[in-house]
Amino acid sequence: MTQNFIIHIGPHKTGTTSIQNMLYARSLQSSASFVYPFTHANQTGQHEFARTASDPDHSKLGSLLEILSGIEKTCVLSSEELSFLPVASLQKIRAALPSAEFTIVYYQRNILSLLPSWWQELIKHGGVEDFTRFIQDAIALPGRLHLLVPDLLLSNWASVFGRKAIKIFLYDQIPDVAQQFASDLLGLTSPPGERTDNNKSFEYIECEMIRLWNAYGFVGIDAIQAQESKFLRTLVAERADRFMENMTIGYDIEKFLSIESTLIARWGDRIEGFTGGRLFALREQAYSYINSNFWTANPDLVSAMCAFAEVTARRKSQSSATSPILRDLRSCERDMDAWNQIEIILTAARQREQLLERQLANETERSHALEIVISTLVSSITWRGLNRSKFKKILTDVAKSTPSDGATAHRHEVYLYQAQKLLNDC
Template identity: 30%
Template sequence: MSRRIILHIGPPKTGTSSLQETLFAAQDELMDQGVAYPTLGRHDRMPRAAGHHGLPAVTQIGAPLPAPLLEWVGDLPAGHSVVLSSEDFSHLSAEQVAHLAAQLPGAAVEVVYYARRWDRLLPSVWQELVKHGASCSYPVYANLQTAAPRASVYLNYAQVLDRWVAGFGMASIRLFSFDNAIMEMGDIVTHFCRAVLGDVTVSPREDDGQNHSMEPVDAEILRQLNRLTFGADWGDASVRQRLWQRAFGLEEEIVTLERVLTPYLRRCRPCAPLVLHQLEQEMLARYRDSLENPTPEGFLFKREDFREAAFVDSAHLLMSDSPALIRDLHRKLDLPLAAVAGASPAADPESRPVAQSKS
């Protein structure tokens, strides 16, 4: 297959949904400029998602890429590039990346990865996990990640990049600093279209706000509802969906909970900043030539103090009326109650590691 294929592999929480939705909506505009963003390759179980999440899904189970997609790509006019985008690509193992590479012989593959500054990334990933059913607190999650930073795909970008180098070669890697891209061009869509696609233009889309960050007190309400619903088990997005669907009729209950939780707002920043900067230096020792938008000093990120992340201290469970209010809200949402010991918010077991999630 003689074709330029751009594999945008994320990772999560680097503007992937916004980029995918914009490119999907601008398919005709892109095609006129020599760039194809296929409809094929999306996930059957996520029909509204604009990313090509079906491709990493089939790769993870060892299945081939969809034949209709490969045929469609092969029939494109000569000189057209293809963009395939999914943050789930970043979760593929080395063996799965090799399986993907074997299906694209002769293609000029470019692997695009945006590295986001750690103190911005960790709170955003944690909130996404909570949206999808997690009930681990932010301090516990941050400690789990920073306890072994080299083993964390969110702190050690080489964890992901090394797998793709093994499958496609070092020359395929196009590394960008997400933070520098936003400072340079204002948003990820503009940066991707100019820096990756080569001055391609698309019509702007109105921001629907579906994947914005939650306020810390709202994240805590959802976290505790997850705990009541799923106990210590990994949950799903059903609690968030139910809460958002019925929030209009429960304003008084939610406002009361927010008022009770607000005095317990706290802030913390990632620990061991020197360790994280050392990880950056180690990664750049290998990938410096792949980094296309470094700071003037040659770093991934501007050297500045780490930003503090806001969270709600779990002490509210012992020192306020929040457990009763949370149970009342849970009942009014008609959510199932986890049939396990310790499902009550007052128990709040937080020793279970948190798995990765998609944005």
């Protein structure tokens, strides 16, 4: 029997979470007509598989591919990180499944709405770059952003699985991508009133608040989700009004127009429902943003936000630290000097990280303790009586524990950069 694989490669910000949540929920049904492997309730996309597959020589990849080779039903894989697998990895997947038929699913979103959405995602995961700089960089060097090189990503997959395997859908024309995926690719009907969950999005003001917290070494996404942050949001909105400016981008930007033209020329026959003309109806978009001088002009607001973030972080740390090691740490903190506190936190975090690594296949959860350590180091640099050489040694140890790639690595880099900057300013 011929195996059938549907591989959804995203990319980011095209309803991938909604699709993955739908696939996971449907795959648990006793009547499911497809298999959705390597997932669990806390990770409904095959991101761990994608990270493993990114190294074609990874020791675990062979066993994962062997599992896939034994699946008889239609098998669905979905992860945004699959989109930029190297050709060598794709060849290894293809070689392990020589008789299988493949459908490679890609959603193309209008660049004008895609870029702000991706900036927000970066900010949610610890980014500190302001909106205007992000847009300017995207215009100047679009090749640095994977979302702006769809031709390259699709060409890699087509070189291994063939052009006919590629299916491209225009995201902006689909009211509900999860229901569309279920219907068009799996032949499933959606029950009336079925909900499809998406990642929470934030308004621009909230993103700017998150960005500020990130820049000061806090986890901005945690601070903004605290109920009390609404009061701060009101203050920021009121004061920011006279600092608001506007920016317009559109397909008069040659590099953006080139991306659209290349998609039409090279992939028009693989775009579902495309009969010619332009891909994107929206040709120009205006955005409002806060001038970068706003925070400099409002130091009291910055101080209030940092104080709020410190309280929020302390509260979250206390509620999430459930291991005996961390409970003991809290009970004896009053009797230790600052450096001993940091070293014990570091030891406890590493022990918890090792415990989670044995129990969970979720990189995000495994790295949470390490993030607490790094943020603690950032805060510690403001304490008095610091030994700079000792701080540098601990900072180096933390840097060695940082992953080499992925969203977790990006967040760690932000913490480490901020810590080093503060150290240099002392």
